[in-house]
Amino acid sequence: MLTEKATTGYLAAILQEKNVPEKFVPVLSGILSRSYYNSDAGCMEIVVNTYVKKEIAKKAGLKTPSPVGSGLNKFVECNLLTCVENGVYRFHPAYFGSRPWAEVQEMRIQKYFGIKEIIQILAVYADQTETLDCPAEPTEGTKEGSTEAQNISEEEISE
Incomplete structure (x- = not known):
């Protein structure tokens, strides 16, 4: 916790x-x-x-x-x-997260700046599993309704 x-x-x-x-x-x-x-x-x-x-x-x-x-x-x-x-x-x-809050051991937030601002949130649970949760709504700089910010790989970020 x-x-x-x-x-x-x-x-x-x-x-x-x-x-x-x-x-x-x-x-x-x-x-x-x-x-x-x-x-x-x-x-x-x-x-x-x-x-x-x-x-x-x-x-x-x-x-x-x-x-x-x-x-x-x-x-x-x-x-x-x-x-x-x-x-x-x-x-x-x-x-x-998508599990009980009491199981969360660590939360990490990463914010990427560029043409689009992308936020990634990582939850680490007691059993050491990790889930990557990205905000569902676009952040400043992303197109309304765009899901591009939801699923982005490390390769896309470094481009």
């Missing part, structure tokens, strides 16, 4: 990439810590109600739970979470 410091650093990097203010790192960390793995969906998921928002706010050192609701909205807007239905959110596997 990633240390709290490593998790915070990873979440800060992802939020920076998505242009979400850093003040939301404790909110995302609290949401992630209360999430569970949904094997049917193949991703992390959380069910949020007023009590859960209060608990996340308390853990994040916030006075009220309203920043938690604002954070959920921001995370959905930037495609880190998907709202399945009222109060049910799923974490995007490209950023949080």
